[in-house]
Amino acid sequence: MTMTLEKTLINKTYYESFMLENENKHPIEVLAIAFLNEQQDESADLSIIRFAQGEVYYHYKDFESAIYKWEQIKNDLGQWAKKNIADAYYELRKLTSAEDMYLSIDSENLILKTEVALQLFSLYLEQGMLDEAAKVIKGVVDLNPDYPNVTNMARSFFEKYRDFSSAIELAVNEAIRKETAEWFDILKTYVDQGLTKTTAPAYFTKALRVLANIDQARFEQLAAAFWKSYQNAEFFFTWIIEFNHLFLNVEVQKSESWQELSGLYQDTYFELINGRYYIREIENVIPNLLTNWVKIATPNQALITSTAVLSWSEIFPSSISSVVVEEASGLFHHSDKSIDNVEASLQLFEAILLWADNQQVELGYILKWIVQQLLDYNMNHLLVAGVSGSGKASFINSLVGEKILEASTSTLVRFKSGEETKIKNISNQKLISDITLSDFDEITATDDQSQIIDFTLPSEYLNEQALTVMNAPSYTGNKNERNEWFTYLHAADRLVFILDAQNPFTSEERDILSQIEEHAPNLPIHFILNKADAIYNEQEVHRVLEEARSKINYYYPSAQVIVYSSHFSHNYRNEIVAFMNTIFGDRNSEERNKQLLYFIRKTLSLLLEKRVEIEQTHVDAVNWNEEAVVKLNGAVNQLSDLENEKIDVIKKSYELIKEDINDDLLKTIPQLLRDCTDFIKEDSDLRNIQEELNKEMNKRIDHYIKQTLVPKFSSAIQEWLEVSNVEFIQSQSYLKEKSDGFNQFYGEERFKLAGDFRILDDWSRDTDRMTSGMMMENVHVALKITPSQFLLNSSGKLLGAFQTNKIPLYKMYKKHIENEDYDYVAEAITKQVMMPIEMFEKGLERDIQMFFKNPFNVLKKAIDHAHVEIRSNNDALELLKINPEIYFDPLKLFEVRLRQCELMIDVKSKPRVIL
Incomplete structure (x- = not known):
């Protein structure tokens, strides 16, 4: 079946083949006549005519007639007829029937299969069945990707419904299959949108390889897009490995600029060696x-690339092939050496500082301060040195414009012009701003070379010359003399050595100059003959100058030598200005960069030394905290003993009071009640005697409690409170002693073990309430119904009605009161009185514990903190032992960067090629 026939079948115009000689007739008429004619022949196949008739009915939207005709097709057009029937159902909106019919079609015809799939795709899309639609369109792309508009249709569908994984897959496959720019550009748009960064880089390797072979400009653009997309994402490291493995086998066309990709290589290289990765992680990545x-x-x-290769191969020999190293060496020698590379050095120093800060390694303030001064490239740094007695201080004072320095000092002082006077004291441990002049005098009078004084003041000369002046500690000639300030030689652009004009360039001075040269061989040294005013005439001054210059130039051919005295005229001051202009005239940024690199290397050396210190610091911290735990636990145990002791003393003291009150009540109340016999008189009205007697008994009990018992209890409680106060004071004295001991042990005011004396106030309040509220409810002592009482009571009422002799009854009452057992009354009253006293006693132990609660809490928190510190330091030690590369690897990689910076300014020497 030809494509022309398939096209007619797709468009349902097969019927037009019957109209070739019947253009003026209607297709229905033509086909009806043809059907009648064919029907005459019994062997004729009417399927073709029916197929054509169905097409005509379809175009006139008589879909049911069309379906009827197509259902009769039995020949080769049968599968096409099914497709047409499904189309008719589609138009009739019988979508389920249409779907079933499409799915029933079974044909090997690629065009038919494609058309059926596309119709199904439209059907599913219309019904919102996106999963089915996606499955069908993917199948069409796999089946017949070259079919008109199929891939564009698929792409539009994927993008519209944000199925970007399928869209990316389509773009990758089509780019590889067709090898045309269109699909690579489409893929790049997905990459630029960040849609590919969660896909493993290996998925795109083949597409990139194909693109590298057909269009390297586009290859660079796409590779750069992937690079940026993967940056700071999960697959970045994998991308670097995968891409570089691919790129190794790409034949690069030198006609391309490769500007963007080269920049990404530079950024990534420095990112990989910035201390975030272990060497084992990158040692197989960096070479490629x-x-x-x-x-x-x-x-x-060219310069930065070649030095990167050369520095890496120097630190890691044999890691890069000799061919590549030689190529880099050639690139180095043909590179532009005039490029200012200070920025690379500064970035390296900042990276080191950041890493050290993350590792909690303190580098000290001096190094940071020096580097900060070196970054001011417009400022000239002059170091003034000389032996003791050379007049160095007076020379510096004349330059500064004020008499600040004394004859000699062992402290390095840096003078700089500023709007107002400010003095800073800088040491490795601290930076103190705004120190006073008297502090300055005191510091410079000491023999301390471990600090720098930064002295800013208004100075016309320093400001005009953009000059800072550093005063080096004076040299006395003592061979055992400490010269720690030699480190600062590398912070100076030029050194001026002060000679005494009366005896210049002595062996002692040559000795210190030799030491200076040994420490800073590249530092330019110049000389000033000072105190020239002591020579009696100008002619002699000239002779001394020439003689000294001859000696000096033998050792220092490039040195400038002038005569100077602070007492000379203005012309000599002009000579100093000219002298300064001469010695600083040839200074360039390369010199300053070398100074910066010196301090970077010194920083790395210091960090290597710190590694040992760090381990020892952790060990010391563990030992110290373990000792602290022992001491703290001992203090807790001692405090527990003290607490128990105070509980015992205070409670026993209180118990004595309680027992005394209890005994007093039990002893006194019965006697007090018996003494109530005196209340009964011969003339007493015996009819009410029981009620009156009971009132009297309660009255006497109340009087006893208020007037005797309460004062006695109050007095005893006050004494007890005093005793308790003394016990607490003794406890606080112990606590203060412990606080002082621990604060001395910790080296800071950390412990304040304070007892809670508010407990005494609470006790005082509570005991006041007890004494003021110590009252007794009336008890029915005389009203208690006993046989004898009942008899007496009845007799009294009976006889009291008659005026007879009451003496026998009176005697019986008195005898009854004297002989009654009042213990039960005493116990009842005692129980009532003692109840609040005993309740108070129950809270004493808890209250005393409250007094010691804060000290216990402070000690326990300190123990917990010490345990945390022990665990933390042990973990750090374990990590250092198990993974020493955590510390050493970043320093090694910083060394690679440092070596690169050194190569970048080493314009005259040929770099060593490591093969």
Whole structure:
């Protein structure tokens, strides 16, 4: 079946083949006549005519007639007829029937299969069945990707419904299959949108390889897009490995600029060696990265690229092939050496500072301060040195414009012009701003070379010359003399050595100059013959100058030598200005960069030394905290003993009071009640005697409690409170002693073990309430119904009605009161009185514990903190032992960067090639 026939079948115009000689007739008429004619032949196949009739009915939207005709098709057009029937159902909105019919079609015809799939795709899409639609369109792309508009249709569908994984898959497959720019550009748009960063880089390797072979400009653009997309994402490291492995085998066309990709290589290289990765993680990555970088290095990157290769191969020999190293060496020698590379050095120093800060390694203030001064490239740094007695201080004072320095000092002082006077004291441990002049005098009078005084003041000369002046500690000639300030030689752009004009360039001075040269061989040294005013005439001054210059130039051919005295005229001051202009005239940024690199290398050396200190610091911290735990636990145990002791003393003291009150009540109340016999008189009205007697008994009990018992209890409680106060004071004295001991042990005012004396106030309040509220409810002592009482009571009422002799009854009452057992009354009253006293006693132990609660809490928190510190330091030690690379690897990689910076300014020497 030809494509022309398939096209007619797709468009349902097969019927037009019957109209070739019947253009003026209606298709229905033509086909009806043809059907009648064919029907005459019994062997004729009417399927073709019916197929055509169905097409005509379809175009006239008589879909049911069309379906009827197509259902009769039995020949080769049967599968096409099914497709047409499904189309008719589709138009009739019988979508389920249409779907079933489409799915029933079974044909090997690629065009038919494609058309059926596309119709199903439209059907599913219309019904919102997106999963089915996606499955069908993917199948069409796999089946017949070259079919008109199929891939564009698929792409539009995927993008519209944000199925970007399928869209990316389509773009990758089509780019590889067709090898045309269109699909690579589409893929790049997905990459630029960040849609590919969660896909493993290996998925795109083949597409990139194909693109590298057909269009390297687009290859660079796409590779750069992937690079940026993966940056700071999960697959970045994998991308670097995968891409560099691919790029190794790409034949680079030198006609391309490779500017963007080369820049990404540079950024990534420095990111990999910035201390975030272990060497084992990158040692197999960097060689390929550098090899590829060299291949595409642009002219403006030639220096940084070549030095990256050379420095890496120098620190890690044999890691990069000799061919690549030689290529880098050639690139280095043909690179632009005039490029200012200070920024690279500064970035390295900042990276080191950041890493040290993250590792909690303190580098000290001096190094940071020196580097900060070196970054001011417009400022000239002059170091003034000389032996003791050379007049160095007076020379510096004359430059500064004020008499600040005394004859000699062992402290390095830096003078700089500023709007107002400010003095800072800088040591490795601290930076103190705004110290006073008297502090300055006191500091410079000491023999301390471990600090720098930064002295800013208004100075016309220093400001005009953009000059800072550093005063080096004076040299006395003592061979055992400490010269710690030699480190600062590398912070100076030029050194001026002060000679005494009356005896210049002595062996003693040559000795210190030799030491200076040993420590800073590249530091330019110049000389001033000071105190020239002591020579009696100008002619002699000239002779001394020439003689000294001859001696000096033998050792220092480039040195400038002038005569100077602070007492000379203004012309000599002009000579100093000219002298300064001469010695600083040839200074360039390369010199300052070398100074910066010196302090970076010194920083790395210091960090290596710190590693040992760090381990020892952790060990010391563990030992110290373990000792602290022992001491603290001992203090807790002692405090527990003290607490128990105070509980015992205070409670026993209180118990004595309680027992005394209890005994007093039990002893006194019965006697007090018996004494109530005196209340009964011969003339007493015996009819009410029981009620009156009971009132009297309660009255006497109340009087006893208020007037005797309460004062006695109050007095005893006050004494008890005093005793308790003394016990607490003794406890606080112990606590203070412990606080002082621990604060001395910790080296800071950390412990304040304070007892809670508010407990005494609470006790005082509570006991006041007890004494003021110590009252007794009336008890029915005389009203208690006993046989004898009942008899007496009845007799009294009976006889009292008659005026007879009451004496026998009176005697019986008195005898009854005297002989009654009042213990039960005493116990009842005692129980009532003692109840609040005993309740108070029950809270004493808890209250005393409250007094000691804060000290216990402070000690226990300190113990917990010490345990945390022990665990933390042990963990750190374990980590250092198990993974020493955590510390050493970043320093090694910083050394690579440092070596690169050194190579970048080493314009005259040929770099050593490591093969």
